[in-house]
Every structure is written in C-alpha cells, then in structure tokens.
Amino acid sequence: MAFTLGSLFLLCGISGLLTGVSTAPVKAFYCPNDWILLKSSCYIYQEQIRTFADAESVCNILGGNLVSIQDGLENAFVLELIRAAGDADxxxxxxxxxxxxxxxxxxxxxxxxxxxFADGEPDDDGDCVVMETDDGEWDDMDCTDTFSYVCIMDASHH
Known part of the structure; x- marks a missing residue:
C-alpha cells in the first residue's frame, strides 16, 4: 500500500511538473472597454463629428491617434467598424x-x-484624409471639415 501511494504521489508530482512546463503563460492583448482588438491594436469609432485636428486631439486624450492603416485587411476592418456603428458617408x-x-x-x-486612394485622389481638395464608407477608398478633404473618425492605440499586454 505504501508503495502504491508513493508511486501515486510521484506520478502526480511528475504530471504537475509536465503540466507546468507545457502551459507556460501566453501573453494576450487587451483593449479598454468599447475598443475592438485586431492583431496588437485597439480601435474605436467616434460618431461625433469634429475637424481633423480636434479628432486627433480626442484620440490623443484617449491614449492613441487617429487610425493608421497598414494593409488591406486593416482597411477592410476599419471600414466595417465605421459601417457597423452608424450611417456616416x-x-x-x-x-x-x-x-x-x-x-x-x-x-x-x-x-x-x-x-x-480612390481614382483621381488625392486631388488636393485638402490636406487631410477620410475613408469613404461606400467602398473603403480614401479622399483628401479640407482639414476644417467635420466628420466622424476612428482612433487607434496599441493593445496592452497581460
């Protein structure tokens, strides 16, 4: 009996060691409430219309910037984020x-x-860029025009 209990404890101990090795903690990315995670960045659509500079300021206050887009997947993601939240053009x-x-x-x-950029854009209508919600293409506009906007921030690690 003593041998069996000892073997059981040894087996449990080895199993515990192996489990500890095989389930090393994985770093996950997290976003604040209402922000949406893609890869290692957090995104939020802001429906309130603002000038480009004011929109950038709000994004800065929230801990980020106006969204930067690095590839087609991110462009499609931002487009769907805008479309899902409202009816902005x-x-x-x-x-x-x-x-x-x-x-x-x-x-x-x-x-x-x-x-x-859409065909024929940028056409020097302005110095700041919007995403058109019908096709996800970009257009330069006057920076003092007012539109809704998307902010981005780095996701935090936990």
Whole structure:
C-alpha cells in the first residue's frame, strides 16, 4: 500500500511538473472597454463629428491617434467598424499632407507603405484624409471639415 501511494504521489508530482512546463503563460492583448482588438491594436469609432485636428486631439486624450492603416485587411476592418456603428458617408483617418504637400504621413508616425486612394485622389481638395464608407477608398478633404473618425492605440499586454 505504501508503495502504491508513493508511486501515486510521484506520478502526480511528475504530471504537475509536465503540466507546468507545457502551459507556460501566453501573453494576450487587451483593449479598454468599447475598443475592438485586431492583431496588437485597439480601435474605436467616434460618431461625433469634429475637424481633423480636434479628432486627433480626442484620440490623443484617449491614449492613441487617429487610425493608421497598414494593409488591406486593416482597411477592410476599419471600414466595417465605421459601417457597423452608424450611417456616416466618410470618416477621418490619420493620414495628412498638411506639413508638406503630397508628402502624406500618419499622425502616429507609423509606416506609410499602404495607400487606398480612390481614382483621381488625392486631388488636393485638402490636406487631410477620410475613408469613404461606400467602398473603403480614401479622399483628401479640407482639414476644417467635420466628420466622424476612428482612433487607434496599441493593445496592452497581460
């Protein structure tokens, strides 16, 4: 009997060690309430219309920037986020050439290797960019126009 209990304890101990090794904690990404996670970023659509600068300021206060878009998947995701939340025809994204004409940058400083301008755009109507909600293509508008907008922030690790 003693041998059997000892074997059982040994087996449980080995099993516990193996379980501890095989289930190392995985780092997960988390977003604040009402924000939506994609990859390692959090997104939120803001329905209140604001100028480009005011929209960027609100995003900064919330801990992020106007959304930067790095690929087609992210562009489609942002489009669906806007469509799901309201009936806006367009919304600000964080792309602008206000500093130097025809030299577009993201307000969060991220890489600008992806663009999705509509045919004939940008046409120098303005220095700030909106996403059109009918097709997800981009258009430059006057920065003092008012639209809804999307913010982005890095997701936190836990």
């Amino acid at each position: 367009e919304a600000w994204i964080g792309y602008t050439d206000a500093i130097m004409e025809d030299d577009f940058i993201w307000t969060d400083g991220s890489d600008n290797s992806f663009e999705n």
